[in-house]
Each structure stands twice: as C-alpha cells, then as structure tokens.
Amino acid sequence: MLSETNFILDITFEQAPECTRLLSLTEEQGLDIVIPEFSFAEAEGNITKTLQRRCVTIDDMLGVLRQSARSPYQQVTPLITALEQWKAYSLSEELVDLHARMDNLENIVRVIAFSGEIAAQAELRSVRQLAPFKPTDRNVYESILQFARLNQQPALTMLFLTRDKADFDFPCIRAELAALSVELFFSAGDCIRRIRELVERD
Amino acid sequence: MPNDEKIELKGVRPSKNLTLEEKLQILHNVQEFFRQFPGLGEEVMKDRERQRQEEDRARAERNQFYFGHHI
DSSP: EEOOHHHHHHHHHHHHHHHHHHHHHHHOOOOOHHHEEEHHHHHHHHHHHHHHHHHHHHHHHHHHHHHHHTTOOOOOHHHHHHHHHHHIIIIIIIHHOOOOHHHHTTTTSSEEOOOHHHHHHHHHHHHHTTTTOOHHHHHHHHHHHHHHHHHHOOOOEEEOOSOOOHOOOOHHHHHHOOEEEEEEOOOHHHHHHHHOOOOOOO | OOOGOOOSSSSBBOOOOOOOOHHHHHHHHHHHHTTTTTTHHHHHHHHHHHHHHHHHHHHEEEEEEHHSHHH
C-alpha cells in the first residue's frame, strides 16, 4: 500500500485509527506500507512551521505584555517569564526531539528515496500542466509512479491511499495509475476493505 | 499473501528489520511525544490547509491573469 504526507500526520497525531490498523496489517497479512521520503520531509516541515508560527504568536503576546508591564497596576511579570520559557523550550529541545521522532517513524515503513530523477519528472509535469498541480504533490506523486513502474509484478497488488481527493482526483491521474495497475483510494476504511478482499481471495 | 512468499520490493530504501511489536512501540513513542503538544495536530492540519488554499488561490489568479478565466 502506497501512501503520502497526510497518512504520516494522521498516524503521528492519531487522527485516523484506521492508519494504525493498517500498520498492524503489515505483519499479519504481508502488507507493505510504502511512503515517499519526500512526504516525511513535508510532514516534518508542516509540524516545524506550525511550531515556528506559534513562537511568532508568543512574541506578539510578549510584546503586548511588556507594554502592560510598564504600568504599576499590572502584575504580568510571571506571565512574561512563563511565555519566554515556553518559547525557548519550543525552539530548542522540542524541535530537535521532533526531528528525531520523525526519523523514527521512517523505520516502521518502506521508504521511496527521493531522487533527482523524481524531481525532474515532477518539474516536467509542472511544465506540461498535468495534475497534481501543487509542487509538493507532484514530487509525492512522481515518487509513487516511479515505485509502481519498478515493481510491475503479477503477484503484487498496489493500492494508493490519499485523503487528498481535491488534489489527486483527476482523470489523468486515474488513467496513469490504472495503466500501472495501481488502485486509488481516498479513504483508509475503503482501503482496508479492499485489503481484506485481497487477503480472503488469496 | 503469506509472509514466506513475500515479494522483494524495488526502489525502496532498505529498512530496519523490525518486528510488529517494535514498530508499534516506535509509533506509540512518537504519538506520546506529540501528545505533549495539545492541539498541535489540529493546528498543523489547519496550517497545511491554509497553505494549500493560498496555493490554489495563487494558481487561480495566475490563470485569470494569463488566460482571462479560471481553469
């Protein structure tokens, strides 16, 4: 089963229990979860950027509180100290730890290494005005296509799971995936049902 | 597909040979770590959505400029 950035974020934050269920199926049913390296970088970037944005908000709050602290009637000094500590902790230990945790996640699935070839194909896709239209999605999708091309074997069934219907549900994508015998799913539940069918058939 | 008939996958990085228990333990540790940031998951998803909407809007504006209509 091939998947992408949303899958990583979902299992990281436990937003979709089906994703954890899929992981359990890896051992029981001989299922391999394959995710592009690019998606791991994207997920890490998403989390880092959100934490950095939070620090900017803390800075704004500190600015307001420091102004208020000049007034003799305001007792905001403990608040300022707490916010300063929170910001320092967020940017140092937590971010470093975050990167280590994301590295760990890469060990529990198979990873499609990002390469110059994938980047070049994604760039050509952009020039040709082919879906998906977002730069990050193109790199993810070209990683998936490369893997599918390399692994054309009759005994191997490939399923591509993405929650991102708005960016991936295009006729050209459906046609390309179908030509490589990759089945496309926009819901983890549907994907699990299909895996069950395949397992029962075998 | 039983495990003893596992197909060798091409084009993927060699992974560590981990048991399911070890994999689930890693997942559990990662999830535990992120639980220290209440609300971060929702925030990340919102940020991601916001960024993607901005990209959509920029693309629509570009098309409007070059082609005079939305594609």
